[in-house]
Amino acid sequence: MDPLSARPSQSVLTVDLDAIVANYRTLAARLKGAACAGVVKADAYGLGVHRVAPALAAAGCREFFVAHLGEGLAVREVTPRDARVYVLHGLLAGEEDEFRASSLTPVLNDLEQIARWSAVAKSRGMRLPAAVHVDTGMSRLGLPAAEAKTLAADPSRLEALDVRYVMSHLACAEETGNPLNPAQLAEFTRFRQAFPQLKASLANSSGIFLGPAYHFDLVRPGCALYGINPLLQQPNPLRQVARLEGKILQIHEVDPPRTVGYGATHRVAGRTRIATVAAGYADGWPRSLSSRGSAFIGDSRVPVIGRVSMDLTTLDVTAVPAAKAGDTVELMGERIPVDEVAETAGTIGYEILTRLGARYHRVYTGGPAAAAQ
Numbered sequence: 001m002d003p004l005s006a007r008p009s010q011s012v013l014t015v016d017l018d019a020i021v022a023n024y025r026t027l028a029a030r031l032k033g034a035a036c037a038g039v040v041k042a043d044a045y046g047l048g049v050h051r052v053a054p055a056l057a058a059a060g061c062r063e064f065f066v067a068h069l070g071e072g073l074a075v076r077e078v079t080p081r082d083a084r085v086y087v088l089h090g091l092l093a094g095e096e097d098e099f100r101a102s103s104l105t106p107v108l109n110d111l112e113q114i115a116r117w118s119a120v121a122k123s124r125g126m127r128l129p130a131a132v133h134v135d136t137g138m139s140r141l142g143l144p145a146a147e148a149k150t151l152a153a154d155p156s157r158l159e160a161l162d163v164r165y166v167m168s169h170l171a172c173a174e175e176t177g178n179p180l181n182p183a184q185l186a187e188f189t190r191f192r193q194a195f196p197q198l199k200a201s202l203a204n205s206s207g208i209f210l211g212p213a214y215h216f217d218l219v220r221p222g223c224a225l226y227g228i229n230p231l232l233q234q235p236n237p238l239r240q241v242a243r244l245e246g247k248i249l250q251i252h253e254v255d256p257p258r259t260v261g262y263g264a265t266h267r268v269a270g271r272t273r274i275a276t277v278a279a280g281y282a283d284g285w286p287r288s289l290s291s292r293g294s295a296f297i298g299d300s301r302v303p304v305i306g307r308v309s310m311d312l313t314t315l316d317v318t319a320v321p322a323a324k325a326g327d328t329v330e331l332m333g334e335r336i337p338v339d340e341v342a343e344t345a346g347t348i349g350y351e352i353l354t355r356l357g358a359r360y361h362r363v364y365t366g367g368p369a370a371a372a373q
């Protein structure tokens, strides 16, 4: 164990595995016949794939998506043998043996990868599993339009492979009225006509809520599993998963004309009680929350004052005379959902979760181990 996780900071990140499972079930319940994957790239959006993937597997999830080979190997180790692990970054040159030996499924992103994986399959005399990603509007990963056309004109290029899914990825799924959604759906549907026998996958979390036309055979939610709202300007149908509690290290009673923190950006207006909390931008608590963010002490919401520094955040707790060193404050959780933290910080919930880092004391609640006890 590395020294950081052996003796973490006094602040606590609690990950509610039961909430992840409940969110998985909420999403799966919207499907009629389509399967529900779990996207667990980036260490399950920062929450710990070694705990999240087994919890999803226990809930019935058998298709997992990660970004790169190393993440795939990690997920392979903690999921059942019959689970399929897809690697979105594709099949990089030199990775073929490891993909095969570890039964990882590459998401093939261009004709060259299709040819190279097919050559391995032929040389082994076996059909190797793959997904084929076609770009329909992201211009990021997947077969570009010209290559998709070439492939559609010659489907035999896939005959050496066991193609589990053809897939694409939506650019604006959270904007239900965006015309790019039906445009991508139409382009994907056109591409699929060349492969009527192959299963298909298009929707991420938000795409699930665009309706059954977007579901095909498999949906690929990530953010919604972790409590991020996949809907813009509508109530969140998912449960919060991550709770962040900061430890108060010290209380300062100050009178004007004192200032608070680096840059002296905050000047106290009257007698003020300041709580210094053990969380800063090195913990993934964004510096952009300086003088903007807030926290809960008991039932009181208190503002961040001054700059968030590397390891510390200062709160104005004048309104909570009982607050004392050793207490904990809620920085994120039921009352300050991840989406609110993100909006205040000028970013998205995905970035908040994936940056939480390894410094907190991590606690997992619920999940398969708890159920077995």
Ligand SMILES: *Cc1c(COP(=O)(O)O)cnc(C)c1O
Pocket (backbone or CB within 6 Å): 039, 041, 088, 168, 169, 203, 204, 205, 206, 220, 221, 222, 223, 224
């Ligand atoms: C990250 C990702 C997803 C999951 O997206 P969410 O918005 O988090 O649900 C699905 N598909 C692909 C290709 C992705 O890269």
